[in-house]
Amino acid sequence: xxxxxxxxxxxxxxxxxxxxxxxxxxxxxxxxxxxxxxxxxxxxxxxxxxxxxxxxxxxxxxxxxxxxxxxxxxxxxxxxxxxxxxxxxxxxxxxxxxxxxxxxxxxxxxxxxxxxxxxxxxxxxxxxxxxxxxxxxxxxxxxxxxxxxxxxxxxxxxxxxxxxxxxxxxxxxxxxxxxxxxxxxxxxxxxxxxxxxxxxxxx
Amino acid sequence: xxxxxxxxxxxxxxxxxxxxxxxxxxxxxxxxxxxxxxxxxxxxxxxxxxxxxxxxxxxxxxxxxxxxxxxxxxxxxxxxxxxxxxxxxxxxxxxxxxxxxxxxxxxxxxxxxxxxxxxxxxxxxxxxxxxxxxxxxxxxxxxxxxxxxxxxxxxxxxxxxxxxxxxxxxxxxxxxxxxxxxxxxxxxxxxxxxxxxxxxxxxxxxxxxxxxxxxxxxxxxxxxxxxxxxxxxxxxxxxxxxxxxxxxxxxxxxxxxxx
Numbered sequence: 093x094x095x096x097x098x099x100x101x102x103x104x105x106x107x108x109x110x111x112x113x114x115x116x117x118x119x120x121x122x123x124x125x126x127x128x129x130x131x132x133x134x135x136x137x138x139x140x141x142x143x144x145x146x147x148x149x150x151x152x153x154x155x156x157x158x159x160x161x162x163x164x165x166x167x168x169x170x171x172x173x174x175x176x177x178x179x180x181x182x183x184x185x186x187x188x189x190x191x192x193x194x195x196x197x198x199x200x201x202x203x204x205x206x207x208x209x210x211x212x213x214x215x216x217x218x219x220x221x222x223x224x225x226x227x228x229x230x231x232x233x234x235x236x237x238x239x240x241x242x243x244x245x246x247x248x249x250x251x252x253x254x255x256x257x258x259x260x261x262x263x264x265x266x267x268x269x270x271x272x273x274x275x276x277x278x279x280x281x282x283x284x285x286x287x288x289x290x291x292x293x294x295x
Numbered sequence: 296x297x298x299x300x301x302x303x304x305x306x307x308x309x310x311x312x313x314x315x316x317x318x319x320x321x322x323x324x325x326x327x328x329x330x331x332x333x334x335x336x337x338x339x340x341x342x343x344x345x346x347x348x349x350x351x352x353x354x355x356x357x358x359x360x361x362x363x364x365x366x367x368x369x370x371x372x373x374x375x376x377x378x379x380x381x382x383x384x385x386x387x388x389x390x391x392x393x394x395x396x397x398x399x400x401x402x403x404x405x406x407x408x409x410x411x412x413x414x415x416x417x418x419x420x421x422x423x424x425x426x427x428x429x430x431x432x433x434x435x436x437x438x439x440x441x442x443x444x445x446x447x448x449x450x451x452x453x454x455x456x457x458x459x460x461x462x463x464x465x466x467x468x469x470x471x472x473x474x475x476x477x478x479x480x481x482x483x484x485x486x487x488x489x490x491x492x493x494x495x496x497x498x499x500x501x502x503x504x505x506x507x508x509x510x511x512x513x514x515x516x517x518x519x520x521x522x523x524x525x526x527x528x529x530x531x532x533x534x535x536x537x538x539x540x541x542x543x544x545x546x547x548x549x550x551x552x553x554x
Contacts, residue, residue, distance in 0.1 A: 103388040103415065105365075113367055140416030202496075212418055212467060214498045215521065216340055216551040217297045237298065237551040239340075239371060241418040241467070258297055280371050280393060282335070 093118040094293065095131035097153060101144040101172060107137040110279035114290050125156035133166045133293065136173035137279075142197070142244065143184035145176045154190065161192070166270045166295045168228070174266060174273030175246060183244050192271055195247040204259045212243040217276075219254045219264050219284075226253040228272045229265060230291050236284045238264070238276035245275060270295075298549045299515045300522035301540055302500060303334035303529050304343040307376075310360055313347070314478070314527045324527070328363035335370050337535040340551055342368065343470075343524060345396065345423075346376025347445055358390045365391025375423055375470075381410045388415060396470055398423040399443035402450055402457070405464055412465040421500070422461035423470040426454040426487060436487040446474050454487065455494050462495045469495060470524065473503035478527065480506030488518030500524050508542035515548050 094116050098104055104121055111119055120127055128134055134157065138144070148154045161167055169177050180189045181197035189197075200211045216237040222229050234254075245262035248255060256264040256275070265288075266273045272292065278285035305312040305327050312324040324330070331342045344364055346357055361374050374387045375396030384395045395415075401407050401422050412420045425446050429438035439454040458469050471491050473484035483504045492499040498521035501514045505525035514520045529536065544550045 100414075101416075103393075105389060105391050106393060109366070109391065110369060113369075139418055140414075208496075210496055210498060210521065212497065213297065214418065214468060215297050215300050241371075277371075280369060282369050286369060 093120060093127075093131050094133045094135060095127050096121045096135045096137065097128070097148070098123050099138065099144060099147040099151070099153070101138040101140045101147075104137055106277075106279040107135065107170065110286065110289055111135070111293065114286060114293055116293055123151050123153070125152045128153065128156040128160050129163075131160065131165060133295070134160055134168070135292075136167070136169040136176065138170065138172035138176070139241065139277075140172060141183060142172060142175060142181040143187050145172065145189070146187050148176070157190065161271055164270050166292065167272065168292045169273035170279075171242060171275060171277060174263075174275050175244060177266065177271065177273050178246050181244050193246070193249065193251050193266055193268070193273075195249055197244045197246050199244050200259050209259045212241055213245075213258045214241045215239070216281075217256045217258060219256060220261070222254045223252070223267070226265070226267055227295060228267050228274070228288060228291050229254055232284060232287055238274075238278070238281040238284055240276045242275060246273075296549050298340075298551045299520070300340040300500075301338075301511065301536055301543070301550065302341040302343055302522055302524040303339035303536060304345060304502070304524045304526040305330055306345050306347045306526060307357060307360060308346075308348045310357060327360050328366070331364040331368055331372070334529060334536060335368055338537040338540055338551070339370065339529075341371045341373065341522070343373040343375070343396065346374070348376070358386055361387060361390040361392055373421055375421070378411075380407070381414055384411045384415065388419070394419045394421050394467070396421040396423045398425065401461065402441065402443050402452070405460065408461060408464040408466050412467070417465045417467040420466050421468045421470050422458075422466040423472065424454055424457060424461075425472050425474055426484075427474040428484070428487065436484070436490055439487055442474060455490060458491045458495050462497050466497060468498045468500060470500045470502060476504030477502070479504055480528065482506060482510040483514035483518055483520070483523065485514050485518035488514055488520050492519040492521070498522060508539055508546065511539070511543045512546035512548055515543075
C-alpha cells in the first residue's frame with residue numbers, strides 16, 4: 093500500500109494520478125498515523141508554505157513518520173515535502189522540519205553578481221551531478237529536465253543525490269538509505285518524472 | 296540551466312477548442328482532452344486551458360473537460376475562466392489543474408489572489424492580463440490598458456500598475472496577452488512584455504501573436520519573457536511543439552530538448 097499524506101498543502105490530485113498511472117494497486121490518501129505504519133511506501137507531496145507542515149505534528153504524523161523511517165519504509169518528500177526533511181526553512185522559522193537531513197532551506201537570493209534573480213524559480217531545469225548509485229534517480233541521465241516551482245531550496249550536502257543550478261546550485265534530490273526527497277515535481281515532469289516515481293514505487 | 300517554456304494554450308468554448316482573431320471570429324479546433332495530450336506528447340512544456348466564455352456568460356468552469364484533459368497529463372496544466380472564488384479554484388484543482396489563471400475576477404476583487412494562494416500556494420495562481428496599447432499616447436506600451444471580460448471591457452487601469460499589484464498580492468506568474476497582437480501571427484508585443492517583465496520579479500508568460508519560431512526567439516531575447524504561449528500555431532498543424540522548439544533552440548534559446 094502506498095500512503096500519500098494529506099496535510100492540506102496544495103492539491104494531491106496530480107501525485108495520486110501519477111502513482112495510479114504507474115500501476116500502483118493500492119493507494120491511500122491519508123491523515124492517519126496508523127496508515128503510515130502499515131504502508132509499503134510513504135509519499136509526502138506538498139506545494140505552498142513551509143508553515144503548512146505544522147499540521148503533520150498536529151495530526152501526530154511526525155512521530156509516525158519517524159517510526160516508519162526507522163522501520164525502513166521508503167519515504168519520498170516532494171517540493172515542500174523535501175524541505176521538511178531538513179531542519180527548517182527561513183520561510184517559517186518557528187516551524188521545525190524533521191531534521192533528518194542537516195541544513196536549513198533558504199530563499200533564492202534577489203540578485204547574484206548584480207544580476208536580478210526572479211523568484212519563484214518556475215519551469216524546466218536540468219538535473220546535474222546525479223550521484224552514481226542513487227536508487228531514486230536510477231536510469232535518469234544527468235542533464236534531464238524536470239519541472240520546478242519554488243522560492244526556497246535546500247543546501248547541498250553529502251546526501252545530495254542531484255543538483256540543479258538556479259542562481260547557485262541547490263539540492264534537486266536528496267537520498268540517504270530509505271529517505272528521499274525531490275525539490276522538483278516528478279508528477280509534472282513528463283517521462284523523466286514518471287521514471288523517478290517508478291524507481292521509488294519499485295524499491 | 297533554467298529553460299524558457301513553450302506553452303500550448305487551448306481556448307475552450309462550449310467544450311470545444313476554438314480560436315479567434317483579436318478575440319472575435321471564432322473557429323473550431325478540436326477536442327480539449329485530445330489536444331492537451333497531443334501537445335504534451337509533442338513537447339509542449341505546459342498546457343493552458345482557458346474557458347473563454349465563462350466570464351461573460353457566467354458559466355461555471357467546465358470541470359468535466361478539465362478532468363478529461365488532466366487525465367494522464369504529466370506536465371503542468373493551468374485552467375482559467377470562471378474562477379471567481381477560492382471554492383471555484385478548489386473545484387478546478389480537484390479536477391486536475393495545477394494552477395488557475397484569474398483575470399476579470401482578480402480585477403473585480405484583488406483579494407482573490409491571496410485567497411487562492413493561501414490554500415494552494417502562490418505558484419498555483421496566475422494572474423492573466425489582457426492588454427491593449429494606448430494608441431493615442433506618446434507611450435503606447437507603457438500606458439497599455441487592462442481589459443476584462445474576454446477583452447470586452449476597458450478598466451482604465453494601466454497594465455504595469457496592475458502587474459505590480461498582482462505580484463504584491465501574491466500572484467505566482469503573470470500571463471500577459473497582447474490584444475493588439477492576439478491571433479495575428481505577426482509576432483508578440485515584445486516592448487510591452489519587456490516592460491512588464493522588468494516591473495515584476497515573478498515569471499512573465501507572453502501571449503498573443505505567435506506565428507513563427509523567430510517570434511518566440513524575439514520575445515525571449517527582446518521581450519525578456521520567461522515563457523511564451525501560443526494557440527493557433529499548434530492547433531492547425533502549422534507546426535508541432537517539437538519542430539517549433541528545435542527551431543527556436545537553433546536561434547540560441549535554452550529549451551527543454553529533446554522532449
